Structure formats: structure tokens, C-alpha cells
Amino acid sequence: MGSKIVVALAGNPNSGKTTIFNNLTGARQHVGNYPGVTVERKEGYVRHDGREILFVDLPGTYSLTAYSAEELVARNFIVDEKPDVVVDIIDSSNLERNLYLAVQLMETRVPLILAFNMSDEARARGYEFDLEKFSRFFNAPVVRTVGHKGEGMEELIEQIIAVASPGGDPGEGPSVNYGDELEEEIGRIVSLLSDDPLLTQKYGARWLAVKLLENDRDVLEKVSSEAVRARLTKSASHIEGILGEHPETVIASRRYGFISGACQEAVHSTVEVLHTISDRIDSVVTSRVLGIPIFLGFMYLVFYLTFTLGDPPMGWIEGFFKWLGDNVGVLWPEGSESLLKSLLIDGIIGGVGGVIVFLPNILLLFFAIAILEDSGYMARAAFIMDRLMHRIGLHGKSFIPMLIGFGCSVPAIMATRMLENRRDRLVTMLVVPLMSCGARLPIYALIIPAFFPQAWNAPMLWIIYVIGILLAVVSAKILRSTIFKGESVPFVMELPPYRLPTVRGVLTHMWQRGWLYLKKAGTIILGISIILWALTTFPGLPEEQVQRFEEEKQTVETIVTDEETKKEKIASIENAMTEASLEDSIAGRIGHALEPVLKPMGFDWKIGTALIGAFAAKEVFVAQLGIVYSVGKEADEESSPLRDQLRANYTPLVAFCIMLFCLVSAPCMATIAVTRRESNSWRWALFQLSGLTVMAWILTVVVFQAGRLFGIGI
Amino acid sequence: MLSLSDREKRIPGEGRSKPLSAVEAGKKVYIVAVDSGQGLKGRLAAMGLVPGVPVDVILNAPRGPFIVAVKGSRVMLGRGMAGKIIVV
Numbered sequence: 001m002g003s004k005i006v007v008a009l010a011g012n013p014n015s016g017k018t019t020i021f022n023n024l025t026g027a028r029q030h031v032g033n034y035p036g037v038t039v040e041r042k043e044g045y046v047r048h049d050g051r052e053i054l055f056v057d058l059p060g061t062y063s064l065t066a067y068s069a070e071e072l073v074a075r076n077f078i079v080d081e082k083p084d085v086v087v088d089i090i091d092s093s094n095l096e097r098n099l100y101l102a103v104q105l106m107e108t109r110v111p112l113i114l115a116f117n118m119s120d121e122a123r124a125r126g127y128e129f130d131l132e133k134f135s136r137f138f139n140a141p142v143v144r145t146v147g148h149k150g151e152g153m154e155e156l157i158e159q160i161i162a163v164a165s166p167g168g169d170p171g172e173g174p175s176v177n178y179g180d181e182l183e184e185e186i187g188r189i190v191s192l193l194s195d196d197p198l199l200t201q202k203y204g205a206r207w208l209a210v211k212l213l214e215n216d217r218d219v220l221e222k223v224s225s226e227a228v229r230a231r232l233t234k235s236a237s238h239i240e241g242i243l244g245e246h247p248e249t250v251i252a253s254r255r256y257g258f259i260s261g262a263c264q265e266a267v268h269s270t271v272e273v274l275h276t277i278s279d280r281i282d283s284v285v286t287s288r289v290l291g292i293p294i295f296l297g298f299m300y301l302v303f304y305l306t307f308t309l310g311d312p313p314m315g316w317i318e319g320f321f322k323w324l325g326d327n328v329g330v331l332w333p334e335g336s337e338s339l340l341k342s343l344l345i346d347g348i349i350g351g352v353g354g355v356i357v358f359l360p361n362i363l364l365l366f367f368a369i370a371i372l373e374d375s376g377y378m379a380r381a382a383f384i385m386d387r388l389m390h391r392i393g394l395h396g397k398s399f400i401p402m403l404i405g406f407g408c409s410v411p412a413i414m415a416t417r418m419l420e421n422r423r424d425r426l427v428t429m430l431v432v433p434l435m436s437c438g439a440r441l442p443i444y445a446l447i448i449p450a451f452f453p454q455a456w457n458a459p460m461l462w463i464i465y466v467i468g469i470l471l472a473v474v475s476a477k478i479l480r481s482t483i484f485k486g487e488s489v490p491f492v493m494e495l496p497p498y499r500l501p502t503v504r505g506v507l508t509h510m511w512q513r514g515w516l517y518l519k520k521a522g523t524i525i526l527g528i529s530i531i532l533w534a535l536t537t538f539p540g541l542p543e544e545q546v547q548r549f550e551e552e553k554q555t556v557e558t559i560v561t562d563e564e565t566k567k568e569k570i571a572s573i574e575n576a577m578t579e580a581s582l583e584d585s586i587a588g589r590i591g592h593a594l595e596p597v598l599k600p601m602g603f604d605w606k607i608g609t610a611l612i613g614a615f616a617a618k619e620v621f622v623a624q625l626g627i628v629y630s631v632g633k634e635a636d637e638e639s640s641p642l643r644d645q646l647r648a649n650y651t652p653l654v655a656f657c658i659m660l661f662c663l664v665s666a667p668c669m670a671t672i673a674v675t676r677r678e679s680n681s682w683r684w685a686l687f688q689l690s691g692l693t694v695m696a697w698i699l700t701v702v703v704f705q706a707g708r709l710f711g712i713g714i
Numbered sequence: 715m716l717s718l719s720d721r722e723k724r725i726p727g728e729g730r731s732k733p734l735s736a737v738e739a740g741k742k743v744y745i746v747a748v749d750s751g752q753g754l755k756g757r758l759a760a761m762g763l764v765p766g767v768p769v770d771v772i773l774n775a776p777r778g779p780f781i782v783a784v785k786g787s788r789v790m791l792g793r794g795m796a797g798k799i800i801v802v
Contacts, residue, residue, distance in 0.1 A: 063760030096785040097762045214756070245765065249748065252759030253766055256785075278788070279772055288775045383781075383790045390792065492761060492795055495781060495788035 004052045005164040008077055010105060011089030012098050013060035014496040016117045016147035019505075020089055021057040023150050024157070048157050056083065062097070062494075064104040066218035076218075078108055079203055084164040085111050087156065089147075092116035093125055095267065099259045102138055103176060109204055111163045112140035115156055119144045133266035148502055175206070176258045181242050182250055185235040186210060192228045199223065213239075213247040278497040282380065291384040298377070299465065302368040304458045310445075313360040321353030339537070347533030350626050352526055356518070361445050362438050363514045369407055370509035374501035378403060382493065392473050393480030395419055396493065398428040402472065405435030406465075409671040412437075413678050423484040427476050429675055430688050433667035434472035436465050439618035443662050446622050450643035451655040468663050475695070528620050532613050535587035541580060549577040587612065601661060601700040602654040602708075611661070617668050653713035657704045664696035734782070735796035739774045743801035750798045761789050763799065 011017035025044025042057040058077060059070035066072050078086060088105050090098040095116075105112050116122070116129060131142040141159045145152030178186065189209040193200050199222060200208065211219040212232055223229070239247045285294055325345050332341045372378050381403060386396025398419060405412035412432045419425040436444075448460050541549075552573050560566040582588050583605070590612060591598075591605030598608045606625070613624035622642075629645045646655070666689055667675075676685035707713055737743050745767050748755050758764070762785040770783040781790050791799075 061760075063756070065756045065760065067756050067760075094785075094787045097787050100760065100762065245747075246755065249755055249759065249764060252756075252764045256762070256764055256767065282781065282788075283773060286773065286775075286781070386790075386792060396790075396792065492757060492763075492792070493790050494761065495790055497788070 004054055005085065005160065006054050006056065006081075006083040007085045007087060007160055007164075008056045008058055008083040008110075009087050009089060010058045010074060010078070010101065011060060011117075012062055012091060012094075012101060014494065015060065015089045015091040015098060017060055017089040018057060019147035020115065020117065020145065020153075020156075021055060022508075023147065023153050025055050046157070048161065051161060053157070053160060061101065063101060064108070065214065066216050072218060078105070078110055079207075083110065085113060085160050087113045087115055087160065089115045089117050089145075092119050092122040092127065092129065092144075095122070095127070095129075096256070096259050096263055099262070100255060102140075103255045103258060106138050106140065107175065107207055107210065109207065112138065113156070113159050113163055114138060114140050114142045115145045115152070116142060117145045117147050119152075120146045120149070128268040130266040130268075134262065137262040137266065148505065176255055178210070178251060178254045181239060182213070182247060182254070185213060185239065185247070189213070189228060189231055189235065192225065192231055193223070195225060195227075196223070210251065214251055215246070215248050278376075278495075281498055282495070285377070286380055286383055292388075295381055295384050298372065300458070300462050302365065302372075305364055305368060308458070310360040310364050314357055314445075317353075317357045317359065321349060321357070324353070325349045342537065343530070343533060347530055348526065350529075350623070352529060352623070357442075359514065359518065361441050363510055365438055365441065366407060366514055367506060367510040369403075370506045371501050374499065374505050374509070376496045376498045379493065379495050383495065388473070392477040393484075394427060394476050395421070395424045398424060398476075401428050401432055402435045402469075405432045405437060407438050409433045409435070409437050409667055410674045413671065413674045416678065423480075426679060426684060427479045427484050429679060430479060430684065430691070431472040431475045433671055433688065433692060434468045434475065434664065436468045436663055437618065439668065440662055442619045442622045443614075444659055446625075446642065447646065447655050447659055450646050451650075451652040464659055464663055467660070471664060471695070471699075475691075528613060528617065529623050532587065532620070532624050535590075536582060536585045536609070538586060539584070541577070541584055545580065546577075549573055549580075597697070600704065601697065602651075602657050602704040603661075604649075606649075607658060611665070614662060615666050615669065617670070618662065621662060651714050653704065653707040656707075656713060657700045660703060661696050661700045664692060664699060666693045666696075731800050731802050733797045734769070734771070734791070734799040734801050735774075735780075735793055737771045737774065737801060739771050739780075742768055742770050744768050745799060745801050747800040748798060749800055750795075754795070754798070758795075758799070762787070763789070769801065 009017055009021055021042065021044065025046050044055050044057075046053050046055065056077065058074040061068075061071045061074045063071060064075040064078070066075070077083070086105055086108075088102045090102060092098070102112070102114055114134065116131070116134075119129075122129070129142075129144075131144065135142045141163065143152055143156045143159055145156060177183065186206065186209045189212060190205040193205045193208055203219075203222075208219060208223070212223065212228070213235060215236075220229075220232075236247055239245070239250060243250055245253075284290055328349065329341065329345055332338065372381070382396050382399040385399040389396050389398055398416075401412045401416045401419075403412075409432050412435065413429050416425045416428045416432070419428060444461055444464055448457050452460050553570055556566060556569045556573065560569060583592065587609040588605060591608035594608040595605055598604070603611075606629075610621045610624040614621035625646070626642050629642055650658075666672075672685050672689055675688050676682055679685065731746055734743065734745075745763060745765050747765055748758055748763070750758075763769070767784060771780065772783055772788065773781040780793075780796060781788055783789075
């Protein structure tokens, strides 16, 4: 007693595995309704009756072969790390397909528990299960669960403890009979493998033999014996000669045979299973004519809601930070302005406030994406997009990372793992940053209402997103026909049935992502705000220049007698002084140094300074503009909102160019880092960085120059 | 279901094998072979697409990918993939 139990959660995509993981551990983590959302190994602890249980959430897989990174991760964890218990989460409304994984788990001989999840849905569809029979067939306890209602969790934990406790080992169970011919070959390979006791002790000779006959490259690498390799080639051609199929196909068929045998005995179906409603929706939603318009319509709706519903709470947050700044400012008596005050009000409160203001927008966007994911529409979107994706040489599945990219490029790039082909993966990874991420939303949310009439707000936002999508398409096409030539992998993907998203689920997903954004605001952005504040404050004006401004003020003070004119003149001198000090600051100098590059795009050095911040994290652009402009404003005047400042300084054309440049240019540092990690080379990360920045520059220059030439938006 | 496959049997030439991509929506067919490399076979097998398995074609849009029902779940296939699955 008291020892730690390691439990691995395995299961198909869409089986509700992650929901159960969350139920068991209380961990907060994303659940989606399309395949492949869990790509990383997640862990969580729970204590039960003084025993510590460690749950490891394996990636969702259909099988335990070595074809995709996820399957390999899941399998290697099970066979190499040997957890005390493996719980296979099974979508019991989709039993046969889900049991395919269960059969393979059974063959690894790990202590297994089957969780028949979504048992309410299965019952609604008229299935009745004889759990005891299933338990005998698979030599594993079976527990009925309803993940999203939290039913069956207690029983599951009790079973885990029972299976993990000593003496709970059920011993040799039944195994799939692969038919005389194959069994003969399995026997031959097993006896050859016995020369390598270390290997067979670890993995089991039969499992190895079956895997080898399945032509599993990963297992084959483990086996060094030439005799075994030679036998394999012979076995394969022997089987093919007799059965007319590769051993691999025969093995899969026999496993399904085993499953249908089990199901015939242990499942009673009272109603014909039909996906009628789902199919009817699909015949409209995925149709050739309506598919893309409906998809674009949904996207438009998402952005419309993000904008209109987000407006009032944004006002409240803005008001709060202004109140906070004013109240903190009062702590310093008039005339004793110190660096600390400037740091607190302009740097920290201004910087972080400018980012938190966009939380309502971000939350609404994530809310909408969560609904699309949880309802099952996202998988259809990938399907609809496959036509288009195929034409540009990508896989329909590439669209899922690209959709996630609307939230954040980092998980999107990680989600490219679901693509089996490395070429598809790299191309998708490289173009994902063009899908306008949530962090870029604050930039648009700041600029659009400042420069465009109310009625144009939502269409404008939509246009920006569509430009991103089109650019991604074009870039992918170019990459695919130059650097990444070659056939793309055929498309296979499961379509989960449509489900009504639960309020709890959607809110959880929204909050998880929103929280990440807030955490970013609280840590990275806070740090960057301070650094940027320092960059804009130091080194400060040289003493003699300050003196010159002071003297000018003195002169005005003594010469001008009219109070009104005096105030005005002094204000303009002070303004010139802050302007000069900003230009002289480190950020100003960098901005100035960049001016030859910025000018053709219509940007001044202030925007250049903000763009430097945007590389650290896109949303910092807003915070930085806030700092740049609050530094440049008259000290004792009521601070006018940033939008008025921008409107006074830039034309709508420049505003559009800012958005365009931010959309396309250098992805943030986190994106570069994750691209480096996922592509396993700095080369691709730097290629992404430089390629996107050059493309952004060319595009923005073209748009700005053309706009100026034709007099649009000046 | 049964009546549909009965009717199919009576149509001459229907029993001959053809690629899945040539099957109209609403028809039920049986997989006889998968004409592809090992990797794809394995992936298809994991999704339940192995020889001997009945498949209902749910949607077959021209030139696009399409949806089949197999073992109680919906699977979308690209046209290239569907062309490699031989059915009767």
C-alpha cells in the first residue's frame, strides 16, 4: 500500500478520453471534437484512499502501429514504460472500430481496463452491452462511463486500484487467433526470437512476432537477428501466396473478426443505428455548392460576434485602467514626477492594460472556435477544405492546424503532428502564422474602429482574415511546387457525429485559452512592457538640450503677458521636448535606423518602434503604441484615447498597411521557437521568419504605393 | 439495408470489382482489396477499412473527397485514396 500507480489513458480520437482525464485529475486541458487534438503526453495526479495515482493521457490513436508520431508515442509508452494499468477509453456508440485499439492493447499484455464511455449515447441509439462477456473476451474489467457527466469515475478508480494491486494480475488471457497459416508463421518467428531473451522478456515473443509480420518498422529496428529478418521475408511471401494478401492485411482482418465475434455475442441492438441527422446536415454543410459559402458565413459570424459583443466590456476595462492610472498618479504630488511614476503609469498600467482590454474579444473568439470544435463542425471544415487544399498540394487535414492558428500559432504548429507526411507537415507549419492569430486581434481591434466607419468594422476584420488565408494558400502552393515537390498523402479522416456542445465544455475551453492569454499578459507582456518603457525613456535628453527647452520656457514666461497664449506656447515647447527625448531614446534610434525600410510602407519611426515590440509578442504592438504616444503627449493634459492619437497621425491607408504588415510579417518569438522544435531545425524556423517578413514588406509597399497613386484612403 | 443489397445483386455487372470512388452515394459495397503501399493499408485498417468489410457510401461529390460509413462511424476519404480501395 502507499505505492504510486501509473495509469495510461489510451483511446481513439473523439472517444472522450481527455474529458475523462480532466474528470479524474481535475486538470484543465483542451478537448476538441476533431481527431488529433491531444498531441502531447499530459499527466495528472490523484489521491485515493492514501494511494497516489498518476494518470498519463496518451495521444488519441486508432491503432498501435508505427505510422504516425502519435501512435508511436502511445505505443512506446505502453510497451517501454510499462504502466501499471492501461485504461482504454472506448466510444461505446462506435464500438467495433474502437475495440480495434483494445485488441491491440490486449496483445501487449498490459493490465487493461475498458471504459465504455458515452454509454448514454450508446443506450440512446439502442445498444445493450453484456459487460461480463466483454470482460471475458478481453480479459479486462469493463466500466461504464459517461465522461461529460462524470459518471462512472469512482468505479473506474476502484477498478484501477484492484487491477494494480498485487495478486490482481489476471494472468494469461485469450488472444486473437490469426488462422492456421499465420499462427504457423508466428510460431516460427517466436522460436527464432527466443535467441534474444532480453528482447522477448521485455516485449513478449508473440507480440513481437505479430508486430514483425505487420511490417512494423520500429519493432524491426529492435530486432537484430538476421535469421528473423530472413524468415520474415519468407513468411510474407508464403502468406501472400496462400491467402493473396499481405500478412498485415490478414492480421487486421482477423482482429476485426475477433471483434465482430465478441460484439455478436455481447451486444444487442434494439434499434437500427443510423447517423440520419448527422448525414442530413452533412449533405448540406459539405455539399459542393454550399460547403464553402456556409464555411465563410460561419467565419463571418464569428468575427461579427467578436466585434459587436466585445465592445461594451472593453469600455468597462478601459475605464478601470484609466481609473487605476489616475489614482496611482495622485500618489505623487504635482511637480515631483519621478521615473517610478512614469514606469508604473506609462509602462506597467498602460502596457498591461492595453493588452487586457482585448480580453473580451479574445474570449469571444475562443468561445466561437470552441463551439465549432465541440459541435463537430471543425472536422467538416477540414473536409470542405480538402478540395481546395488538394489543389494547392496540401492535405485536407492541414486545415485543422490552420484553423487552430486563428487562436494561436503555437498549438497550431504543434497540431501539424497529425500530418503523416513530412512535406505536408513542413509546408503547413511554415504557412500557419499567416492565419491571423488571437494576439493580432488587438491590433485590428485598436485600428479598425479608429479609421473605418462603424458599418465597416466587421467587414474590414473579415477582409484581413481572408487576406491571411489567401496568402497562406498561395504560399503553400509556391512552396509545394518548389522546395517541397512530391505527391501528397491521400485523405482519410473520421467524421465525428454532430454533438450539441455542452455549456460547461465550451466555457472550459474558452477559459483555458483566455487564461493562457492573461498569463501571457501577466508575465511576458509585463516584462516586455517594462523593457520597452525603458527603451523609450532612456538615455533621456542631454543636459544642455533640457536646459535649452527650459530657457525657452522661461523666455515665454517673461515675455508673453496674455495667459492664454502663454499656456499654449509652453505646452507646445513641452511637447517638442518629449518628442525630442523620445527620438533620442534607444527605441527611437532603432526606429530611425529602420526608417529607410519603413518609409516605402508609409510607416514612421514610431510604428517601427512598436513593430520591434510585436516581434516579442504580437499584442505588444498595441501596448507599445500606447507607450510611444503617452510619452509624446502633454504631461498635464487629460490623456486622450490612443485611437484619437492614431487618427490624428495616420491616414486610413497607413492604418490598413499597419494591419497588413502585422498580419504577414515575422511571427512572434514563441512561434519561431516552436517551429524550430517541431521541424527539428533552425533552418526552417529562420526560413519562416525571413520569408514572411520579406513577403510582408513587399506586399505592404505595393499596397501603400498603389493606394497613394490612386488616392485611396489618404 | 437488405433490400438494397438484394437489388444490387440483380443488376448485371454490378458484382464485378471496381474502385470505391466509382460507387454512387447510397450504395452498399464490400471491400475486396486495398491497392496501396503498406503504410496506407495500415492506416485504412485502423479506421476499419479492411477486406471483407461492408461500406456504405454516404456522400460522393464529383471530384471531391467523399464520406463512407464503416463499422458505425463516418470516414472521409480523399479521391486518391478511394480510387485505391477495390470493392464489389
